[in-house]
Amino acid sequence: MSSSESPYVDQMLALKAQYLIPCVYHFYRNPMVLSRGEGAWLFDHSGKRYLDAYSGVGVVNCGHCNPEIIAATEAQLHQLHHTTTIYLTEPMLRLAEGLDRFVPGRLKRSFFCTSGSEANEGALLLARLATGRSDFVSLSRSLHGRTHLTAGLTGLPFWRTDPYPPSCVHFVASPVCKDCPHGKHYPECDLYCTRELEQVLDENKDRIAAMIAEPVHGNGGIVVPPPGWFRRVKEILEQQGVLLIMDEAQTGFCRTGRRFGFEWEGIEPDILTLCKALGNGMPIAAFMTTDEIAGAYTRPGASTFGGNPVCARTALAALNYMQAHQLEQKAKQSGQRLRRRMEALAGENPVIAGIRGRGLMLGLELADHKGAAAADLLDGLLEWLKDNGVLAGKTGPGRNVLTLMPPLILTADELDHLCRKLEQAFEEVEGF
Numbered sequence: 001m002s003s004s005e006s007p008y009v010d011q012m013l014a015l016k017a018q019y020l021i022p023c024v025y026h027f028y029r030n031p032m033v034l035s036r037g038e039g040a041w042l043f044d045h046s047g048k049r050y051l052d053a054y055s056g057v058g059v060v061n062c063g064h065c066n067p068e069i070i071a072a073t074e075a076q077l078h079q080l081h082h083t084t085t086i087y088l089t090e091p092m093l094r095l096a097e098g099l100d101r102f103v104p105g106r107l108k109r110s111f112f113c114t115s116g117s118e119a120n121e122g123a124l125l126l127a128r129l130a131t132g133r134s135d136f137v138s139l140s141r142s143l144h145g146r147t148h149l150t151a152g153l154t155g156l157p158f159w160r161t162d163p164y165p166p167s168c169v170h171f172v173a174s175p176v177c178k179d180c181p182h183g184k185h186y187p188e189c190d191l192y193c194t195r196e197l198e199q200v201l202d203e204n205k206d207r208i209a210a211m212i213a214e215p216v217h218g219n220g221g222i223v224v225p226p227p228g229w230f231r232r233v234k235e236i237l238e239q240q241g242v243l244l245i246m247d248e249a250q251t252g253f254c255r256t257g258r259r260f261g262f263e264w265e266g267i268e269p270d271i272l273t274l275c276k277a278l279g280n281g282m283p284i285a286a287f288m289t290t291d292e293i294a295g296a297y298t299r300p301g302a303s304t305f306g307g308n309p310v311c312a313r314t315a316l317a318a319l320n321y322m323q324a325h326q327l328e329q330k331a332k333q334s335g336q337r338l339r340r341r342m343e344a345l346a347g348e349n350p351v352i353a354g355i356r357g358r359g360l361m362l363g364l365e366l367a368d369h370k371g372a373a374a375a376d377l378l379d380g381l382l383e384w385l386k387d388n389g390v391l392a393g394k395t396g397p398g399r400n401v402l403t404l405m406p407p408l409i410l411t412a413d414e415l416d417h418l419c420r421k422l423e424q425a426f427e428e429v430e431g432f
């Protein structure tokens with residue numbers, strides 16, 4: 001539907017143009033106004049439905065308006081909806097206990113806040129307190145938030161808006177084997193790229209508090225590091241007393257076919273940051289750490305909405321739902337099916353230059369016959385998909401990676417519907 005066809009959409013666009021800061025951008029040339037969600041589906045103002053293959057950027061892992069989860073939300077709303085962390089409330093404490101059980105390994109203590117940026121910011125502060133050091137290492141294709149420091153740790157140029165970024169951040173290249181900046185090939189390279197990290201740590205002796213990384217780059221274009229990369233990185237960090245912060249904003253809560261992305265790597269981070277799917281759409285985030293590291297943060301730390309009873313109870317209901325409905329297994333199995341279908345599609349469409357991801361976090365990189373990022377083609381494809389009832393995402397430094405992250409509760413029929421629509425799109429959209 002074109003915006004000119006709908007006075008209601010035009011009215012919403014006019015409000016946006018008049019009252020929002022212009023940085024708030026939206027997908028689509030002809031956007032719709034979303035007004036309802038149910039399971040894997042979203043509905044617009046006209047009642048048209050869309051299969052949501054992006055989950056509000058990896059948030060609604062348990063599906064939109066999941067009745068089992070929102071029953072807990074509603075009950076809490078009527079009982080107590082706000083106090084703040086200076087008072088004791090049970091939902092926050094039960095959630096902390098639930099997270100200790102849900103998250104593998106020694107990560108045990110939580111601090112609750114409301115967004116991923118804030119969770120990362122808190123994790124960085126904790127790392128400084130625990131190490132007595134000031135600086136950080138981040139990866140070139142990362143995104144870690146919008147606060148001054150987390151935007152400074154964000155390597156993707158698209159999201160580096162601050163003209164005065166912090167000077168305490170050192171970047172190393174993301175491990176993208178396909179575009180290896182050293183011209184090496186895995187596994188013969190023996191992870192040559194990790195030498196850059198060693199060099200940065202040597203050049204900044206005793207200054208680096210932590211390295212922050214996503215287990216699979218989300219906005220960076222769904223990049224999965226080569227096997228063994230994170231293990232080598234962790235060894236290097238440990239030799240120099242540097243902490244590892246894993247940002248599981250997009251990979252957390254069963255998305256990759258494991259509860260957390262770090263589990264694929266055979267390592268454990270020192271600090272874990274959680275947001276997005278933690279509340280299945282309610283604004284709650286956290287950073288978690290071990291007893292030992294938590295002991296460094298004893299000065300007062302509070303968050304007005306951190307551990308809010310409604311959000312905390314919703315998050316606990318989401319954790320219970322994920323376990324009861326085995327979302328880890330579902331993501332793994334559906335992810336395998338989706339990947340097989342997309343690989344077959346790539347066989348017929350050379351514009352798909354690569355397929356990457358884990359579980360239900362999949363990226364299809366689009367490139368033209370010269371290998372250049374096909375961002376305009378992807379925009380056309382996304383518009384077609386939206387017109388035909390599917391919402392998908394785009395990521396990557398070249399904005400050319402078609403990104404699929406549907407709710408993990410997606411049924412086999414819904415997955416098949418998604419694949420058929422994608423196959424049809426590659427047939428029908430001009431330019432493919």
Ligand SMILES: Cc1ncc(COP(=O)(O)O)c(C=O)c1O
Nearest residue numbers: 115116117143144145218249275
């Ligand atoms: C990996 C990662 N970290 C941090 C953030 C920031 O989270 P928030 O938008 O909740 O502040 C995002 C948001 O997209 C993200 O993808």
